[in-house]
Amino acid sequence: MKHPYGRVPLYMLQPKTLVNFAAQTLEFASHTLGYRDPCSGADTHGDRAKDAQTGLAIYSLNEVAEHETFDDCWIILYDKVFDVTRFLLEHPGGEDVVMEHAGRDATIAFRGVGHSVPALQMLDEYLVGILPLSERIYTGDGPCQWNTL
Numbered sequence: 629m630k631h632p633y634g635r636v637p638l639y640m641l642q643p644k645t646l647v648n649f650a651a652q653t654l655e656f657a658s659h660t661l662g663y664r665d666p667c668s669g670a671d672t673h674g675d676r677a678k679d680a681q682t683g684l685a686i687y688s689l690n691e692v693a694e695h696e697t698f699d700d701c702w703i704i705l706y707d708k709v710f711d712v713t714r715f716l717l718e719h720p721g722g723e724d725v726v727m728e729h730a731g732r733d734a735t736i737a738f739r740g741v742g743h744s745v746p747a748l749q750m751l752d753e754y755l756v757g758i759l760p761l762s763e764r765i766y767t768g769d770g771p772c773q774w775n776t777l
């Protein structure tokens with residue numbers, strides 16, 4: 629994890645900054661190292677509900693909306709959730725167009741560009757989950773299907 633406050637000693641930071649830093653450290657520990665805070669009832673990757681059909685972790689629209697920064701950017705495409713943080717600077721169309729949809733559904737814009745088949749194939753690399761059934765609008769029995777893109 630990149631230290632967000634450089635070499636500034638901890639005692640010189642504002643209390644709110646310290647709390648933020650502690651939260652970031654905990655998040656890093658739980659996501660990367662699988663550590664579970666015994667005092668917290670919050671979900672971690674381990675006990676998150678999985679979609680029965682795809683086996684993907686289920687993330688709600690509200691949860692995806694929390695990942696809307698350059699350092700932590702998720703988007704939704706066809707009801708699936710993608711963590712595109714490490715892809716932002718590699719995106720041939722530039723990072724700005726993706727950031728416009730950070731934390732939100734980007735399906736219409738993504739489709740509007742007419743991405744190539746190799747672009748569609750790249751998606752798997754960034755797939756982290758799927759919306760709950762109640763929030764899906766593309767998958768199901770309707771005419772717009774993920775596999776007919």
Ligand code: HEM
Binds near residue numbers: 720725743
């Ligand atoms: C994980 C998601 C995405 C992937 C893997 C991806 C991949 C790519 C790739 C490989 C290209 C090169 C052209 C091609 O092969 O089609 C491209 C171009 C582009 N992408 Fe994306 N893209 C993603 C998301 C988005 C989103 C959300 C937008 C929003 C508008 C977007 C807009 C563009 C634009 C404007 C170009 C340039 C097209 C051109 O210059 O002709 N992309 N993208």
